Amino acid sequence: MSHMVKQKIGTIVDGKLLRSVKQRAALEGKAISGLIEDALARYLASDPAKDDALRSLAKFASHGGLLPPDDLDAILREEMLGE
Numbered sequence: 001m002s003h004m005v006k007q008k009i010g011t012i013v014d015g016k017l018l019r020s021v022k023q024r025a026a027l028e029g030k031a032i033s034g035l036i037e038d039a040l041a042r043y044l045a046s047d048p049a050k051d052d053a054l055r056s057l058a059k060f061a062s063h064g065g066l067l068p069p070d071d072l073d074a075i076l077r078e079e080m081l082g083e
Helices: 015-028 032-045 048-062 069-081
Strands: none
Touching: 015 032, 015 069
16 A cells, blocks of 8 residues: 655635535535545546536437437547446
């Protein structure tokens, strides 16, 4: 297991957002830094291309495409995942 090196950063965020983060941290019994770190990790783990493709599929399917949405979703997943 590798040792994680943490670094202090400085940034400016909206005051209302910061208040919400502080409230959530207090409710969850976590440090603000932990919430921010978790949010950044989830953001970096997301796949914007896949999210865009799934939104496009939903929009296409909502216009009465010839294939059922589940079939289109399966085709899209095969293309994206190389299945």
